[in-house]
Amino acid sequence: MKFWLMKSEPDTYSIDSLMEKPNQTDHWEGVRNYQARNFMRDQMKKGDRAFFYHSSCKTPGIVGIVEIVKENHPDPSAWDPSSRYFDPKSTPANPRWSMVSVRCLEKFKTSIPLTQLKTHFSLKNMILLRPGNRLSITPVTQQEWKTILSLKENR
DNA sequence: GCCAACGTTGGC
């Protein structure tokens, strides 16, 4: 099993949006960055776990845990002209963008803020914390995963 | 709202 971190702006799509879906399951649509897409398309497997991260908000941080329940499939929002994620270069015959489906396993009672992650020595190599990083899908090492879970339990 | 860092586009 591999571990990941998936970013979303809560104004656009929050963990509560996911919780409201049937079976707390939804597609992770709208990724429009090749590196992030490649992680999803090529490496994310059913059963993998990911932290749900809220970005561009008052308190950026990790707000819960999701499970990958469906692997790579085409993202149809790319060929929907009314979608904010419309990409005329993607077609049903030749889809450019991928998505996975996720199910919410846990919403934290309180989020683990970015500021707290930054203070932990054992997380200093986390991709999320690298200066200039903007990737919305990043791998998380097993060590980082365990460390972050322990932060959750200590609060 | 600012702005630095990064990704993408397109002319050459």
Next chain:
DNA sequence: GCCAACGTTGGC
């Protein structure tokens, strides 16, 4: 293939 211009991300 280079690189300037532009758009986006995301913390602060």
